[in-house]
Amino acid sequence: MFRRTGAALVAALVLLTAAGCAEEMTARTATPGASPVVSGPPWYDEVAPAPAGVTVGAGGSACELPITFSVPARWAAAPVGDASGMTLGGSRLRCEVDAKPAGKVGFLRVWAVEAGTLDVRASLEEFLAEYGRVSEIEYRRVRRGPLELVEATYLQRNELSGGPNRQRALVAQTPGGAILLTFGGMDTGEFEAMFPAYQLATSTVRATR
Incomplete structure (x- = not known):
């Protein structure tokens, strides 16, 4: 007993x-401003940033944005005009940074969140809801330089293979409006191979106005 x-x-x-x-x-x-460190999937925080090669977003560059960030050499940025820009979940595509010239298959894309969306977490959730075929979403709030960001890691079902594809997204509020970045490759293996470029971009992101 x-x-x-x-x-x-x-x-x-x-x-x-x-x-x-x-x-x-x-x-x-x-906690706002907290920066948890999680090794391995799904966050890969232990991965070191790639060497900087190109700055994206500055005035006079291919894509003029409310933020700047660095990407590796030979990654090519191209603006997306209003006429051809895709809109998902209240965010409009403004710039594509293509990894193919550097021998990788993937993109880092920059989206402008529509005016009036005050909650950055809500804008990210709205985007992913419309993005579709998404599962295993995790969110966290982190600080990168002077900016507080809401970041998401998730899987998207690959239309060709049917398998899961690891991707990332983050959103930041800047004086020039909220900006959303998405990052992904052809598959999870390509995503992991390119991930140092994502670490570089997020560690160097700064507001320009």
Whole structure:
């Protein structure tokens, strides 16, 4: 009788301790400005940024944006005009940075979030909802330089292979409006091979106006 009661008490204490730790971890992750470090998938925080080669977004460059960021050498940025720009979930495509000239198959895309969308997390959720075929979404709030960002990691079902494809997205509020970046490759293997470029872009992102 006492042995059973003692075992039950120990089990209850273990559950309470685990719940308390989970609540503390959730609170830490949700704290504005927090920068959790998670190795391996799905966040790959241990991956070092690639060497900088090209700055995207500055005045007079191929894509003039409310932000600037660096990408590796030979990645090619091209603006997307209003006439041909795709719109998803209230965000309009403004610039494509193509990895093919550097021997990779993938893009880093820059989207302008429509005016009036004040909640950056909501704008990211709206975009992914319309993006489609998305699963295993995780969000976090991080700081990159002077900017606080909301970042998402997720899988999208590949239309050709039917398999999952790891991708990333982030959104930042700047004086020139909210900006959304999306990043992905031909498949998860290509995504991982290009991921140092994403680390470079996100570690160098700055508001220009």
